[in-house]
Amino acid sequence: MRRSTTADNRKDGKRFTVRKGTAAKAGTGFRVWAIVFWLVVWQLTSMALGQEILLVSPVSVLLRLGTLIRTLAFWHAVSFSFIRIVGGFVLALLAGVLFAALSFCFSWFRELLHPLMAVIKATPVASFIILCLVWIPSRGLSVFISFLMVLPIIYTNVLEGIHHTDRQLLEMAEIFRVRGLRRIRYIYFSQVMPYFRSACGVSLGLCWKSGIAAEVIGMPDGSIGDMLYQAKIYLDTPDLFAWTFVIILVSVLFGKVFMKLLDTAIHAIERS
Structure with missing residues (x-):
């Protein structure tokens, strides 16, 4: 079967x-x-x-990518951006779940966060990047911007999942005095997890787009965003396309690995 x-x-x-x-x-x-x-x-x-300066061929992009891969600067740039963008993503996951739980427990906390989340969702990414450059060093900008763009998505979806928890299950848990961690484990986990998983799927691409945009504007040395900016300055179209391909590839691979690990963790918890 x-x-x-x-x-x-x-x-x-x-x-x-x-x-x-x-x-x-x-x-x-x-x-x-x-x-x-x-x-x-x-x-x-x-x-x-x-005219390859206008539109480079895919063959030229692959050849240029093969050259870049053999350099130490390439791997330094990939690791620099990967650590910071993924770090912002993970921090947003933790904060989003925590804030959603607190908002569900305390109405004043939910009302306090509502205008902040609305502003974050409505403000263009470029505006946040320029504003944050005043207070945050360029090397840490992609961490904060990735965190900021992912946070409202995780928070909103998890909070909605909690609110849509089956009331009959909650009433049954109250009758049998299932409280605390046991209620979270056996009721809220299964009810909220689909919302959380969906939010992660949407956020994965967004964190990379916003993080790289922050690097392009902030231009921290040794980042993928800095490499993109340098390619634009010197009209190096093969480099521009090659680095764009790298961003897409790393983003897709990380997304697939993360979602696979998340599904594995969910199934392990459900079987335990």
């Missing part, structure tokens, strides 16, 4: 089950031919223009 993963998200009171194998195969097949198609379009467009 084929194993299936059950998504705990509910819609109209129904529970949905997704066949993991079939869906994954279909999605992968679609992505492969779509990627090949757009690479061919990119190559043909570059050949038609005949």
